[in-house]
Amino acid sequence: MKNISLRKATIKDILVVVEFDYNLDQVEHIKLKREEKITKAILNNQCFIILENNLSVGFVIFDYRFFDQGWIELIIIGDAYRGKGIGEQAIDLICKKSKTDKVFTSTNRSNMPMQKVLTKSGFSFAGKLIGLDEGDPELFYFKKRKNQS
Ligand SMILES: CC(C)(COP(=O)(O)OP(=O)(O)OC[C@H]1O[C@@H](n2cnc3c(N)ncnc32)[C@H](O)[C@@H]1OP(=O)(O)O)[C@@H](O)C(=O)NCCC(=O)NCCS
Structure with a gap:
């Protein structure tokens, strides 16, 4: 089991977080003004750096x-670190931080890795929304938390 932890992002982390997002999809990053969105999340204490030991391997906005x-708004694991169980552990950790008994998130139907990781993390399918991305419905998931921390 990898040593995965979450650390609240500070404004000093902005470049690292923006780079993860930019590398995922440069066009969307610019078109959707994601740098602004990320900055806002950091300032609102809603962005967490995902660490493997002391190395930043991704981030999650909650x-x-x-x-x-x-609500898990966005989770990105850096390209080189995907498929190693880090996403699953990070999702478990963020769920433990939640003040609510249920945690929700959504992803596109085309995003098989995210659907797989949500199922592994104990999320259930909650419903489908069409009309956001043409031909690629948004699938909603939720998980009831067992342990508070
Ligand atoms: C979705 C994401 C967060 C998952 O993180 P991760 O660390 O790779 O997750 P895990 O390793 O815990 O599990 C991923 C699962 O998807 C599987 N997977 C990886 N690539 C896949 C693909 N192209 N098609 C189907 N399954 C895939 C992995 O094999 C793994 O399942 P397994 O453990 O049964 O083998 C990560 O892939 C990512 O950052 N993707 C890009 C950003 C994104 O799409 N974020 C979610 C949008 S909200």
Whole structure:
């Protein structure tokens, strides 16, 4: 089992976080003004750096904007670190941080790795929303937490 932990991002982390997002999809990063979104999340204490030992391997944005429920807005694991169970552990850790008993998130139907990691982490399918991305519905998932921390 890898030594994965979360650390609240500070404004000093902005370049690292922006780089993970930019590398994922440069066009979306610019079109959707993701740097602004990331900066706002950091300033609102909603962005967490995912660490493997002391190395930054990704980030997760978590808030309560979805009907006041814990909500994973975005998780990105750096390219080189995917498929090693880090996403699963990071999702488990963020769920433990939630103040609500249920945590929700969503992903595109085309995003098989995210659906796989959510199923591994004990999330259940909650419903499908069409109309956001043409031909690629948004799938919603939720998990009931067992342990508070
Ligand atoms: C989705 C994501 C966070 C998962 O993180 P991760 O560290 O790779 O997750 P894990 O290693 O815990 O599990 C990923 C699972 O998907 C599988 N997987 C990886 N690539 C895949 C692919 N192209 N198609 C199907 N499954 C795939 C892995 O094999 C693994 O399942 P397994 O353990 O049964 O083998 C990561 O892939 C990522 O950052 N993707 C890009 C950003 C993104 O799409 N974020 C989610 C949008 S909200």
